Amino acid sequence: MGVFADRYPDEAKVVRAALASSFLALLIGGAMGPLQTLHRIDYLRIMPSESYYTVLTLHGVALVILFTIFFLVGFYQWAVTDSLDRPAEDIRFTWLWYGLMSLGALMASLAILGGFTDATDISASVLFTFYAPLEAHWLFYVGLTTFIIGTWLAGADWFRSWWNWKKENKGEKTPLRTFMVLTTMLMWYLATIGVASAVLFFLLPWSLGIVDSVNPLLTRTLFWYFGHPVVYFWLLPVYMIWYVILPQIAGGRLFSDALARIVFVLFLVLSVPVGIHHQYLDPGIAEGFKFLSASNTMFLLLPSLLTAFTVVASIEHGARQRGGEGYFRWLTVLPWRNPAFTGMALAGLMFAAAGFSGMVNAGMNLNYLVHNTMWVPGHFHLTVGTAVALTIMAVTYWFLPRITGNPIFSMRLGLVQVLTWFVGMVLMSNAMHRVGVGGEPRRTADPFYDFEFEGVIGSIGELHLQIGLGALILTLSLVLFFIHLIFSWFGISSTTKITSEAAIRKPLSGKEHAPAVLENFRLWVAIAAVLIVLVYTIPIASIIVDGGLFGPDVAPVRPDHAPLFGLSGLSLSTEWLVAGAAGAVGAIAAIAGVLR
Amino acid sequence: MEIHKYEKIWFAAALVMVVLFISSVAYGAVGAGIQMVDDEGGEINPNEIGEHPKFEGFQDVAGTEASVTQVNESHYEAQIQANHPNFFPGEITIPEGSTVTFYITAGDVIHSYDIVGTNVNTMVIPGQIAEITAEFEEPKEYGVICTEYCGELHHEMEGKVNVVSQEEWDENYTDDLITIDERGGDN
Numbered sequence: 001m002g003v004f005a006d007r008y009p010d011e012a013k014v015v016r017a018a019l020a021s022s023f024l025a026l027l028i029g030g031a032m033g034p035l036q037t038l039h040r041i042d043y044l045r046i047m048p049s050e051s052y053y054t055v056l057t058l059h060g061v062a063l064v065i066l067f068t069i070f071f072l073v074g075f076y077q078w079a080v081t082d083s084l085d086r087p088a089e090d091i092r093f094t095w096l097w098y099g100l101m102s103l104g105a106l107m108a109s110l111a112i113l114g115g116f117t118d119a120t121d122i123s124a125s126v127l128f129t130f131y132a133p134l135e136a137h138w139l140f141y142v143g144l145t146t147f148i149i150g151t152w153l154a155g156a157d158w159f160r161s162w163w164n165w166k167k168e169n170k171g172e173k174t175p176l177r178t179f180m181v182l183t184t185m186l187m188w189y190l191a192t193i194g195v196a197s198a199v200l201f202f203l204l205p206w207s208l209g210i211v212d213s214v215n216p217l218l219t220r221t222l223f224w225y226f227g228h229p230v231v232y233f234w235l236l237p238v239y240m241i242w243y244v245i246l247p248q249i250a251g252g253r254l255f256s257d258a259l260a261r262i263v264f265v266l267f268l269v270l271s272v273p274v275g276i277h278h279q280y281l282d283p284g285i286a287e288g289f290k291f292l293s294a295s296n297t298m299f300l301l302l303p304s305l306l307t308a309f310t311v312v313a314s315i316e317h318g319a320r321q322r323g324g325e326g327y328f329r330w331l332t333v334l335p336w337r338n339p340a341f342t343g344m345a346l347a348g349l350m351f352a353a354a355g356f357s358g359m360v361n362a363g364m365n366l367n368y369l370v371h372n373t374m375w376v377p378g379h380f381h382l383t384v385g386t387a388v389a390l391t392i393m394a395v396t397y398w399f400l401p402r403i404t405g406n407p408i409f410s411m412r413l414g415l416v417q418v419l420t421w422f423v424g425m426v427l428m429s430n431a432m433h434r435v436g437v438g439g440e441p442r443r444t445a446d447p448f449y450d451f452e453f454e455g456v457i458g459s460i461g462e463l464h465l466q467i468g469l470g471a472l473i474l475t476l477s478l479v480l481f482f483i484h485l486i487f488s489w490f491g492i493s494s495t496t497k498i499t500s501e502a503a504i505r506k507p508l509s510g511k512e513h514a515p516a517v518l519e520n521f522r523l524w525v526a527i528a529a530v531l532i533v534l535v536y537t538i539p540i541a542s543i544i545v546d547g548g549l550f551g552p553d554v555a556p557v558r559p560d561h562a563p564l565f566g567l568s569g570l571s572l573s574t575e576w577l578v579a580g581a582a583g584a585v586g587a588i589a590a591i592a593g594v595l596r
Numbered sequence: 597m598e599i600h601k602y603e604k605i606w607f608a609a610a611l612v613m614v615v616l617f618i619s620s621v622a623y624g625a626v627g628a629g630i631q632m633v634d635d636e637g638g639e640i641n642p643n644e645i646g647e648h649p650k651f652e653g654f655q656d657v658a659g660t661e662a663s664v665t666q667v668n669e670s671h672y673e674a675q676i677q678a679n680h681p682n683f684f685p686g687e688i689t690i691p692e693g694s695t696v697t698f699y700i701t702a703g704d705v706i707h708s709y710d711i712v713g714t715n716v717n718t719m720v721i722p723g724q725i726a727e728i729t730a731e732f733e734e735p736k737e738y739g740v741i742c743t744e745y746c747g748e749l750h751h752e753m754e755g756k757v758n759v760v761s762q763e764e765w766d767e768n769y770t771d772d773l774i775t776i777d778e779r780g781g782d783n
């Protein structure tokens with residue numbers, strides 16, 4: 001079969017554009033990672049602590065909004081076009097939603113960057129959760145809204161393709177990848193109602209001075225109505241990769257098409273009515289609703305546990321196709337030298353580990369021990385920071401040739417890249433969990449107080465060292481990733497073109513075995529909506545009745561920003577910085593040379 | 597639809613696990629009686645904190661001297677207001693073996709009140725009063741921190757809870773102690 005970039009050149013262009021935006025966000029957000037890590041453990045402070053929160057806002061927004069979602073739309077465009085085997089209905093519309101998303105991303109980013117300088121009063125140092133009464137410049141809210149509208153139109157684009165495909169393929173079941181795309185988008189439509197109403201009805205008018213008060217508990221609750229399901233928006237493309245691409249790379253087939261569909265339907269139905277589990281410690285919400293949300297959350301384990309089973313079974317099948325035998329010996333015949341495979345396998349492993357720390361977060365009455373401590377970023381650097389980010393990086397070793405027609409620069413470099421991410425994250429996340437149990441808070445520039453936290457196995461000092469080391473290894477991994485990306489993307493140092501690709505193999509138990517009711521999207525959306533109404537109506541009504549729709553005269557507070565380049569916080573000499581940077585560049589060049 | 601035998605077993609095991617987890621949360625809430633922050637504290641106007649019955653006599657922000665109020669022999673209550681980047685009062689003192697009910701609210705943005713090393717850890721939201729009760733057995737000095745980002749000086753926001761021995765309490769702290777009856781307000 002011809003390579004995707006040749007079969008659908010126009011669509012491939014959009015896919016490439018979306019991926020480019022995604023990786024640009026990864027670059028910017030990722031660069032903030034070591035900066036803030038070394039600042040908070042007090043190893044290297046090149047900015048005033050006041051600027052820390054602007055850096056952290058950039059890290060959060062760039063990585064979990066822009067990097068993940070731009071990747072999603074690019075990857076999903078490929079999935080729909082490739083699996084329906086039909087071009088976009090109107091490529092101008094496809095560019096329209098991509099353009100809107102980019103415009104929105106640009107506005108939100110500029111608003112955040114304004115926080116670094118005194119030249120403008122634009123700033124948005126509100127972190128990616130933007131809890132009122134902290135206020136950002138309206139540009140930030142308009143940017144986010146534009147970005148989200150872009151994603152809505154992307155979904156509309158894919159639905160339109162599907163409808164037209166159905167007309168031409170009466171009675172046929174939707175191909176698996178398109179099915180996954182559509183269920184994800186339905187979930188997204190339900191989820192974004194929360195953030196869209198928080199921003200459009202309350203925060204935006206408030207930042208423009210049209211209304212002069214908001215109810216902080218209400219906007220916070222609306223945020224988390226969206227804030228939990230958004231994690232599935234990061235995760236579901238990764239599930240698609242694990243279901244469809246990982247078995248392929250392992251040399252096998254997906255175990256069961258039907259089960260994969262059931263999992264996606266379960267996510268559609270269960271993702272939204274759980275957001276209150278982020279508010280276990282909020283006053284103003286009755287314990288019963290917190291308990292309800294905790295129970296729903298536990299049910300959300302089901303689709304992930306089913307995924308674990310199917311994915312492992314599919315990989316095992318692949319190994320047996322390659323002649324693997326025995327209870328565990330089959331593991332040895334898997335393609336461990338392929339960074340796409342190894343990266344995804346390690347990402348999956350880390351996700352399983354994250355399941356355990358997630359249980360503690362979700363357990364309503366354990367949560368207060370870890371709430372807002374470093375445990376929480378420790379947890380989600382395993383989920384979004386590894387299960388998602390590492391899978392996305394790993395899949396590029398498989399995906400890029402299909403959308404660019406150029407071969408991968410170096411698979412060995414890739415292997416080192418995914419392994420360093422794994423090692424760095426094991427170190428950083430492990431120590432974050434442990435200082436978190438000791439009580440060290442997250443989201444702070446300077447976690448050193450009049451008293452000392454007690455570390456769990458190891459002193460806080462040792463754990464900080466481990467965090468710093470992990471962060472540096474992760475940064476190295478990022479640099480290696482970008483070397484690979486640039487060299488592979490543009491086919492630098494390669495004269496050959498890739499002209500054919502293997503088609504995705506059919507599942508062992510194919511879509512003909514999937515029950516027809518799974519395609520009844522109306523039914524699943526209706527069930528999801530009923531659950532949402534049941535779980536959310538009373539808490540939101542009581543927040544409004546008790547606190548007022550617009551709250552009791554709550555004025556906006558704009559965090560003050562210190563100009564970044566005042567350099568008042570510089571605590572290490574410039575020579576050290578220059579020497580360090582030169583050393584790092586040299587080391588990287590050497591590594592790239594050797595691996596090539 | 598064909599479902600493999602192993603899939604069925606796995607699915608059943610997963611369901612059992614989910615039910616077990618939910619029961620453990622339910623047990624924690626009902627059996628072990630772990631108290632959660634909830635809507636007991638009620639609402640308050642963040643611009644008129646001193647006028648709320650629970651905060652009556654509580655001086656606004658900077659002028660705050662008020663420490664704890666005695667409810668009965670071993671039960672005290674403490675009113676606390678969070679305003680970036682301070683808690684008012686920043687430090688409270690109570691005798692060992694006492695039970696303290698905290699009423700905590702915010703005058704500006706969202707904060708938290710986390711007495712490190714105890715199970716007092718709650719969000720503090722403008723317009724809401726977080727009510728939480730805890731027992732302090734041994735004399736000890738606890739650090740209090742704000743764990744929710746609240747502005748550019750968030751990292752400087754900290755306070756203290758001093759649990760002192762009975763002798764020290766009797767000697768130094770009982771003179772100005774206000775009882776709930778003297779203070780008025782509702783109870």
Ligand code: HEM
Binds near residue numbers: 034
């Ligand atoms: C070089 C790699 C990275 C390093 C060193 C790093 C380090 C950190 C640290 C230390 C924090 C905690 C800061 C604080 O709470 O004070 C943090 C927060 C965070 N990180 Fe990362 N990180 C990295 C990569 C990533 C990736 C790949 C993602 C997601 C795809 C991610 C998502 C986040 C998010 C969402 C937060 C929370 C922001 C907030 O609290 O508002 N990070 N990171």
Ligand SMILES: [Cu+2]
Binds near residue numbers: 275277
């Ligand atoms: Cu959640």
Ligand SMILES: [Cu+2]
Binds near residue numbers: 708743746751753
């Ligand atoms: Cu704070």
